[in-house]
Amino acid sequence: MVKEFKRPDGRKLTEMRPIKAEVGVVPNADGSAMFQSGKTIAIAAVYGPKKMHPQHKQDPSTGQLRCEYNMISFSVDDRIRPGRNRRAMEISEITKWALEPSVMLEKYPNQVVDIHINIIQADAGTRCAGINAAAMALAHAGIPMRDIVSSISIGKLDKTLVVDLTKEEEDFEEGEGPTDIPVSMTSDGKVTHMQLDGKIGVKQLQESIDMAYEACKEVREVQKQALKDFIGELK
């Protein structure tokens, strides 16, 4: 008989960490949001649409999105060197690609929307938390969008698929080892971003996308609620 897979924190295979979201956490920004998933906390601030500078980067046919992901030096137990590094640059670009399909920038020629994401505490899944926070911040900044993007990471630990990995699970070393698959999608299940770090079969990959769809639904509900709570009661 196959022994059932146990997760270190006792969660079910499809259970996410507790999530919390808040809008308007940076008063100076045009839009901002915080997204927390377990111990991972991301803060996103959006500025614009504003004129693109430097001028040679202006595009008269459409507006542009600019994204900057950053991990604060105290976000992990071993202090990380502050500033841009290879990993931060990759995630910045990935975040931009994940959000771009939903944002309607055609109406803002020669302009730019700046997104700044800061991870103040990291426990795996920071890019997903960043994308979730950024999507809320964009909505808060009043940028026209077709949909809100939600993001979740699916993991394969040995042969078992689980939702929302923690750092502890990412360091899992038995059997086939850990595989991390961050997925971002819109409400109708269209994938805007997917990464794959490790080995997985085609069948299991399809299965993990289905799991991501269900998890993203839950994330979206939290994002939605945070945006509605920010305005409060109408009466």
Next chain:
Amino acid sequence: MDRKIVIPGEIIIEGDEYLPGDFTEKKNGKLFALRYGLAEEQNNLIKVIPLSGVYHARRGNVVIGKVENILANGWIIDIGAADTAFLSIMEVPKYVNKDAMDEVLNIGDMVIAKIWSINKRGIDLSLKSRGLGRIEEGLIFEVNSNKVPRIIGKEGSMIKIIKDNTGCDITVGQNGMVLLDGKDIDSELFAKKAIRFIEKKSHIQGLTAEVEKWFTGEKK
């Protein structure tokens, strides 16, 4: 349909009889919101009223801006929009000596102006209307430009309430800059407090009554 808060991508209402208005989109008989704000229905026309975001310049808006630069034939004015605004000397309703343009408007001066055209090159301002020109004195502060209609109220009803209660003259620029001019700083600060209250409560229904209640509470 009652007013409700919507987020981008949310279905506002279903049905073929409804028409898409501002910041909405119709797909397969469903109306989707494209922006975060309040969804409202008027004669089957559904629109989203934005509650946040930066100022978007529109023709005819009266705005308050700051003089940023003096050029050969006009001034560059910062009105808080993505594009910079230009005020030509032709649009100033008095004689301007080109060698002493800083006597009319100097860098750093605040000015009330009207947007008379928006084109590819930018925004053009004019001072040729009543109530426009350089600001001599008063208190200026910024509110979110989406809340300006609420601060003004229906046909200026809200401004009138604040005016009656504080004795301040109020000019609200569509870009969110507010100018208060009262007899002393205390009355100006009181009016500012009132406007901040309106800004915070801008989305609730029956705001006028709420503001009147606030004034009676504050005056005690």
